[in-house]
Amino acid sequence: MKSFLPFPSARATGRLALALVAFCxxxxxxxxxxxxxxxLxxxxVILPLEQxxxxxxxxxxxxxxxxxxxxEKHGVYMYEVELLTTEGVVRELDLDAATGRLLKDKED
Structure with missing residues (x-):
């Protein structure tokens, strides 16, 4: 009779850890x-930060x-900028460093 343990084997755990490292x-x-x-x-390749x-x-x-x-994320260079608005809100903006195009604008 084969017993089933509630925990994965060491080999399975190792594979999972390796997959998580690769994913991250x-x-x-x-x-x-x-x-x-x-x-750059x-x-x-990229625009000046000032621009x-x-x-x-x-x-x-x-x-x-x-x-x-x-x-650099997924082969795209981006400037991540945090601003404090006049209303006291912190905004996080991601801007394409090659074009200056806005990629993300969210309240932080």
């Missing part, structure tokens, strides 16, 4: 350092910049 590495954004950002800018940031600030006149970072 694919879906997570990668932060780029300043040297990589400079190289010099190569014309893209101005587009974000134009959406929320009077807003203050809280944070800006360059990320």
């Amino acid at each position: 590495s694919v879906t997570m954004a990668r932060d780029l350092d300043q040297d990589e950002a400079l190289r 800018r010099q190569q014309g 893209v940031l101005q587009n974000a600030l134009d959406r929320y006149p009077g807003a203050k910049l809280l944070e800006a970072e360059l990320e």
Whole structure:
């Protein structure tokens, strides 16, 4: 008679852990350092942060910049910008770093 344990085998657990690591590495954004950002800018791959940031600030006149970072997700470079609006609301905007196009705008 075969007994069934309520827990998966070590092999199954290992496979699940490996699959989760692979999945997370694919879906997570990668932060780029300043040297990589400079190289991409010099190569014309991305727009200057100042140009893209101005587009974000134009959406929320009077807003203050809280944070800006360059990320790569699914092969797309994007600036993630956090703004504090004049109403006291924090907005998180994702902007395509190559075109400046707004990808996401949400309350944070």
